Amino acid sequence: MTRTFFTLLLVLFFGCNSISSQQLLTKNASISAITCGPGSQLFTSFGHSAFRVKDPVLGIDKIYNYGTFDFNAPNFYLNFAKGKLVYQLGTSDTGRFLRVYNYEKRWVKEQVLNIPTEKTQAFYNFLENNAKPENKDYYYDFFYDNCSTKLEEVINTILGSSIQYSNDHLKSNKTHRDLIADYTQEHLWGKFGIDLALGSVIDKRATFDEYRFLPDYMMQAIANTTITNNGETMPFVKKTQQLLHPFPKTTSGFELTPLLLFSIILLIVTLITYRDFNKKKRTKLLDFLLFFGTGAIGVVVLLLWFATDHTATYKNLNFLWAFAPNLIIAFLLLKTTFKKWLKYYFLAILLLLDTLLVIWFIDFQSFNTALIPMILALYVRYIYLFFNSKLTTQNS
Numbered sequence: 001m002t003r004t005f006f007t008l009l010l011v012l013f014f015g016c017n018s019i020s021s022q023q024l025l026t027k028n029a030s031i032s033a034i035t036c037g038p039g040s041q042l043f044t045s046f047g048h049s050a051f052r053v054k055d056p057v058l059g060i061d062k063i064y065n066y067g068t069f070d071f072n073a074p075n076f077y078l079n080f081a082k083g084k085l086v087y088q089l090g091t092s093d094t095g096r097f098l099r100v101y102n103y104e105k106r107w108v109k110e111q112v113l114n115i116p117t118e119k120t121q122a123f124y125n126f127l128e129n130n131a132k133p134e135n136k137d138y139y140y141d142f143f144y145d146n147c148s149t150k151l152e153e154v155i156n157t158i159l160g161s162s163i164q165y166s167n168d169h170l171k172s173n174k175t176h177r178d179l180i181a182d183y184t185q186e187h188l189w190g191k192f193g194i195d196l197a198l199g200s201v202i203d204k205r206a207t208f209d210e211y212r213f214l215p216d217y218m219m220q221a222i223a224n225t226t227i228t229n230n231g232e233t234m235p236f237v238k239k240t241q242q243l244l245h246p247f248p249k250t251t252s253g254f255e256l257t258p259l260l261l262f263s264i265i266l267l268i269v270t271l272i273t274y275r276d277f278n279k280k281k282r283t284k285l286l287d288f289l290l291f292f293g294t295g296a297i298g299v300v301v302l303l304l305w306f307a308t309d310h311t312a313t314y315k316n317l318n319f320l321w322a323f324a325p326n327l328i329i330a331f332l333l334l335k336t337t338f339k340k341w342l343k344y345y346f347l348a349i350l351l352l353l354d355t356l357l358v359i360w361f362i363d364f365q366s367f368n369t370a371l372i373p374m375i376l377a378l379y380v381r382y383i384y385l386f387f388n389s390k391l392t393t394q395n396s
Contacts, residue, residue, distance in 0.1 A: 024121065029055035030112050030238075031123045033151055034063065035219040037107035037246060038183060042190035044104070046183050047215035049148040052094060052110065053124050063097040064127045065090045067147035069140070087140040089131050089150075098243060105247040111222055114238035115159065116229050122158050130154075141311055143176060143202075143210070148218040159227065163236065166224045167208035170217075176202035176312075177366055179214060192258040192368050196297070197304055199316030200365035258370035266373035266380075273384045282388065287333040290381055295327025317365045320356040321375055323349055338389050346386040353379060 036048040051064040068090035101108050115123070129135060140146060155163060174182075177198070184191040211217040225236040272286050302324055304313040329345065332338075353375060360367055 023058065023060075023124075025053075025055045025060070025117075025124055026057040027117055028057050029053070029060070029117075029120050029124070031115060031120050032113060033111045033219065033222050034243075035109045035111070035215050036101055039104050039106050042184070042187045044106070045187055045190070046180075049151050049215040049218055050097075051123070051127060051151065051154070053127065054094070061094040063092050063094050064131065065092065065097070065147070066138075066150040085140045086137050087146075088138075089127075089136040091131050102244055106244070107242070107246040108244040109219065110241050110243050111219065111237045112239040112241075113222075114227060114234060114236055119158060123154070126154065126158060143213045143312060146213060148215045149213055151218055152212055152221075162228045164226045164228070164233075165209070165221060166226070167221075169220055169224050170208045170211065173205055174211075175204060175366075176206050176210070179206060179211065183214070188255070188257045188259075188370075192370055195366070195368035196301070196318055196322075197316070198312045199305065199314045199318075201314045202312050203363065203365050258368065259373070262370055262372075262374040262377070266377040269377040270380055273380050277384065277388075280388075282385075284334055287381070287385070288330050290378070291326040291330035291333055294322045294378070295324055295330060297322035298324035299327060315365075317356065317359055318367065320352045320359070321371065321378060323352060343386060343389040346382050346389065350379070350382050350386065353382070 030053075032052040032054070034050040034052050036050075038045045038047050048065075048067055050066070052062070053064065054061045066087065066089050068088045069085065070088070098108060138145065138150075177195070180194060180202075181191060184194065212221050223237055223240070226233050227236045228234075269286065269290070272283050276282055298319050301316050301319050301322055304310060305316050305319075326349070329342070332342065356367070356375070359365055
């Protein structure tokens with residue numbers, strides 16, 4: 001009896017799910033594009049996009065969110081580092097979705113789309129099918145395949161040539177790095193990390209279509225899009241409404257910014273080098289820390305370039321100052337005297353710094369401005385080492 005009852009429950013459960021996935025919406029149903037404002041954490045600073053399906057007659061009010069991932073997935077952190085992070089289409093009740101964003105103090109705006117009834121059903125069928133366990137996963141790419149670009153992908157799949165995008169509202173001419181910078185002004189360490197990890201490939205001018213990897217620009221694009229139905233062209237957005245209003249920003253206290261930290265390093269390096277010059281000595285610990293630190297960073301830069309599938313970490317010329325071989329040289333500098341060939345090594349890394357400045361000047365790759373004092377500190381120490389490569393180290 002118990003087994004029969006359990007079997008009946010399973011049949012009813014899966015049967016109801018099957019009916020639900022094939023449910024016909026009423027003429028009161030609507031499809032909306034949802035845009036969420038930035039949050040306080042770096043990974044939420046770019047905002048978010050999702051779809052909303054609502055049918056008040058059937059009691060359906062559901063969010064389809066392409067921005068979910070599973071921390072407990074096998075090899076999650078390894079896959080993240082390798083650029084193979086799997087994201088998913090998740091679903092939730094709209095009320096719960098809004099409670100989460102209200103708790104995070106983020107605004108939410110809805111654009112109700114102006115689409116015919118049969119296309120509303122097509123959207124719903126597509127999203128329901130895409131949310132199935134066997135279909136929900138996709139490989140995330142920050143610039144080309146994320147929660148925002150998925151909106152455009154689904155819209156184009158369902159509506160095809162009936163949609164006409166316009167970029168007339170865009171007046172800027174920004175690179176991908178510029179666009180990121182607009183959203184990371186309050187996350188200076190995050191911005192520094194992004195500029196350090198991402199290569200020159202993001203310093204090309206973005207096309208206006210490529211702006212849509214950011215939810216704000218996707219929202220603007222939808223607002224300036226038209227749809228043609230039965231020969232009549234009309235705005236793609238029927239109604240725009242604020243579901244959650246912007247919250248007042250809170251100001252933070254003192255922060256040790258990258259610029260401040262590297263300025264302190266410049267001051268320390270300059271003072272120690274001046275003292276070494278006067279006393280005709282060399283401070284081994286300073287040389288070890290500078291070379292070991294820049295070398296270790298350089299190894300990470302090269303690994304992101306050559307050992308991952310991240311599309312934005314290619315051709316990263318930060319290795320010109322964060323030079324990976326410095327990691328080995330650091331241990332040689334713990335010795336009292338130099339090998340003769342090290343003088344030529346110091347000259348080579350000085351030339352690398354010169355090359356970096358030329359590349360920066362011609363805008364082939366932009367580097368974080370906080371690096372300026374760090375580069376000056378390296379110049380000071382490298383020049384000293386080059387011209388004093390025969391000094392005997394004395395204890396500081």
